[in-house]
Amino acid sequence: MGVIVGAFGIPHNPHFPTWADGGHPLADEIQSMYRPLALAFERARPDALLYITSDHYNMFWETLPVFAIGVAESARGASDYPELRRELPIDAPLAGEIHAHLVDREFDVAMLQEVEFDHTVIAPLHFLMPEAEVPLIPVYVNAFVRPLPSARRCLQLGRAIRSAIESSPATTRVAVAGSGSFSLEIGGPRISEDSHTGVPDPVWLDRVLQHLRNAAIDDLVIEATDEQLWRAGNAGGEVLDWIAMLGTFDPRPPDHLDVQPQFGHAFAAWALDGTPEA
Amino acid sequence: MSVYAVNKLCRRIVHEPALREALRDDPEPALRAARPSLSDDEIRALIAGDVGSLSKAGCNHFLLHQLGRWHMFGLDLRTYGERIRAAHADERRAAP
Numbered sequence A: 001m002g003v004i005v006g007a008f009g010i011p012h013n014p015h016f017p018t019w020a021d022g023g024h025p026l027a028d029e030i031q032s033m034y035r036p037l038a039l040a041f042e043r044a045r046p047d048a049l050l051y052i053t054s055d056h057y058n059m060f061w062e063t064l065p066v067f068a069i070g071v072a073e074s075a076r077g078a079s080d081y082p083e084l085r086r087e088l089p090i091d092a093p094l095a096g097e098i099h100a101h102l103v104d105r106e107f108d109v110a111m112l113q114e115v116e117f118d119h120t121v122i123a124p125l126h127f128l129m130p131e132a133e134v135p136l137i138p139v140y141v142n143a144f145v146r147p148l149p150s151a152r153r154c155l156q157l158g159r160a161i162r163s164a165i166e167s168s169p170a171t172t173r174v175a176v177a178g179s180g181s182f183s184l185e186i187g188g189p190r191i192s193e194d195s196h197t198g199v200p201d202p203v204w205l206d207r208v209l210q211h212l213r214n215a216a217i218d219d220l221v222i223e224a225t226d227e228q229l230w231r232a233g234n235a236g237g238e239v240l241d242w243i244a245m246l247g248t249f250d251p252r253p254p255d256h257l258d259v260q261p262q263f264g265h266a267f268a269a270w271a272l273d274g275t276p277e278a
Numbered sequence B: 001m002s003v004y005a006v007n008k009l010c011r012r013i014v015h016e017p018a019l020r021e022a023l024r025d026d027p028e029p030a031l032r033a034a035r036p037s038l039s040d041d042e043i044r045a046l047i048a049g050d051v052g053s054l055s056k057a058g059c060n061h062f063l064l065h066q067l068g069r070w071h072m073f074g075l076d077l078r079t080y081g082e083r084i085r086a087a088h089a090d091e092r093r094a095a096p
Helices: A016-021 A027-044 A092-104 A119-128 A151-166 A202-213 A217-223 A226-231 A236-246 B004-015 B017-025 B027-032 B040-047 B051-056 B061-069 B077-087 B089-094
Strands: A003-010 A048-053 A067-070 A074-077 A086-089 A110-112 A136-141 A173-179 A256-260 A265-271
Touching: A003 A027, A003 A119, A003 A151, A003 A236, A016 A027, A016 A119, A027 A119, A027 A173, A027 A256, A027 A265, A048 A119, A048 A151, A048 A236, A067 A092, A074 A119, A086 A119, A092 A136, A092 A151, A119 A173, A136 A151, A136 A236, A151 A173, A151 A217, A151 A236, A173 A236, A202 A217, A202 A236, A202 A256, A202 A265, A217 A236, A226 A236, B004 B017, B004 B040, B004 B061, B017 B027, B027 B040, B040 B051, B051 B061, B051 B077, B061 B077, B077 B089
Parallel strands: A003 A173, A048 A136, A048 A173, A067 A110
Antiparallel strands: A003 A265, A067 A136, A074 A086, A256 A265
16 A cells, blocks of 8 residues: 655746755745755655646647646656756656546546656756655646636545555555645736736735645635636646645645745645555 | 737747747748748737737737747847736736
8 A cells, every 4th residue: 555655835936946056145045945845855755756736838738638647757857947957757657556546536637658847847856856866756737728627626636646546556655746836927917017927916825825724625625716716826726736735635734834925835844644544 | 819829839939949049040931930820910019029919919928928038039038027017007007
């Protein structure tokens, strides 16, 4: 039986690796935001990292799956930021098992036989897993091109992923990460006065943080309507990646939670013992 | 405007260095060769770096901002932001 040994909510600003290593004024802050997650990841000693993210128009465009899972042996990236270069292994056998389980549970998830990571994978792993090469299981949720999956459906996807991991014959220790912002506008009418990005709905950002602190996942799901996600910005759908991650374990407050309000995103970690529900 | 063709061009600009080079050397023939075809209005707007009108026409902003990021059509991220803010000044004033 596989066990989920830790969960992580992690942002993916593409500039952070370069800023953190290049003496940017925010370098220390960025390092200090990711460090607790990296330490928790190390302590969890995972054999695999199931990584839930949203492709930013890089791998998918002409055809857009609502949900997809990568079953290739490995993948390179970042396809959209050539300065971030890394090749990472994929746990193809476990990814294939999870995929089969999801389809059996009536989640008709697309199968990706070739994968190219974009910055949403490569940038955060620069901090979460700078050296170790824990194999990934990439899972994609469409958070950008409407119609988006509902928050409830994403939570159920997380639950089905948990059931897949726990019914696996291998005793794999799996960490789960969900990547994204809570309120973010990129290049659209709601950008700030001094940038090509903005945080249109800081109230929603606080609301999501409050629900995370209270482990009020059902409330988060009820409030994360399509209208609310759009109010949160053209990247507001990314909270769906967090919601899918939150479906993989019983609700509990995070062991670590920090926020960068100016970016509309947060950093979170849950240490989990992997004990299945009674 | 078809919008889809502009969105697709912006996406290709991220992934195709040869297309970026062709667009910088001589934008009009490179834009005429794009498939699906861009309309004359779209080609004029792109060459002018008029992201305001492309935004108003409904182009995807994440993809559109790639024109600024990759310094296409005389844009950078600063001028991109200025033109988007100017094009949407009315609704920005009306926003809570």
